[in-house]
Amino acid sequence: MYSIHTPAVTLTIAGSEATGGAGAQADLRTFQELGTYGTAALTCIVSYNPADNWNHRLTRIDPEVLANQLEAIQANFAGQLDTVKLGMMGSVETIEVVAEALRSQDWKNVVLDPVLICKGQEPGEAQDTDEALKSKLLPLATVTTPNHFEAEQLSGMTISNLSDLKDAARKIHDDSGVSVLAKGGVRLEGPEAVDVFYDGSHLEVLGVAKIGNHAVSGAGCSLAAAVAAELAKGQTELEAAERAKDFVTAGISQRMSAETPYDVMWQGGLRKQA
Secondary structure, eight states: OOOOOOOOEEEEEEEEETTSSSHHHHHHHHHHHTTOEEEEEEEEEEEEETTTTTEEEEEEOOHHHHHHHHHHHHHHTTTTEEEEEEOOOOSHHHHHHHHHHHHTSOOSEEEEOOOOOOTTSOHHHHHHHHHHIIIIIGGGOSEEOOOHHHHHHHHTOOOOSHHHHHHHHHHHHHHHOOEEEEEEETTSSSSEEEEEEEOSSOEEEEEEEOOSSSOOBTHHHHHHHHHHHHHHTTOOHHHHHHHHHHHHHHHHHTOBOOSSSSOBOOTTHHHHHO
16 A cells, blocks of 8 residues: 655756756755755756866756746646746746746745856856846746845845845845845854845844855755745745755755865755754
8 A cells, every 4th residue: 555645846947067066956955855846947057167177067958948848847746836946047048938937827936046147158148147037037036045146236235244134135125026035144244154034024134153164055056945845835934044044054064075166065964963
């Protein structure tokens, strides 16, 4: 005998990062660790170049291929899939395909990790992609998780301290109507890595003691994916943000070393702590 297990279904639309440190690979591990069924539609493939200081080699997925992936996922889990996490897009055409897929059904939770720098793109093309993300995807989101640079770009503000980060979170929400989890991380002065959650009525500072002074690969992807997973399970946005912060902190504290110039977080950190 067997029983049908029905975990929440979560979708990531993101790039593949071949070493597994970030992108869809990190998202899928996060979904699994937090008890949801993860699916993935790939927008591009990133392969670091060890012969060129580990710079990005970017290969885009054809928009039709991306559309086919999304069609299959959405049809297979019709009525079950209501939560999606958006990561690296890579092109204006990709953003248009994703926006069309989002508009084709109802979603409870659309978590946008606003990757505004797509390494491997020409500057003009990157600017076009950034503008398309702001105009076509941000209005469809329910939560966005900008890092320090992205929060500055979305808010039009310089962020030098926690007060600035709070103001930027408010500004992004006021401009977009989207709940914001703005990440200060290790980039702001002080003993704590601080993030700010703001949903238009409630502002919460999430702070933990810094673990080292350098960013860790996969932390941003995993934070957004963790927010998505917790929302899919029925948590509130603030509860999801708090749980995601714990998840990423545990993963950073048990980071993995690599040949790249940065360490990578391990998504199994909470499991090992337990």
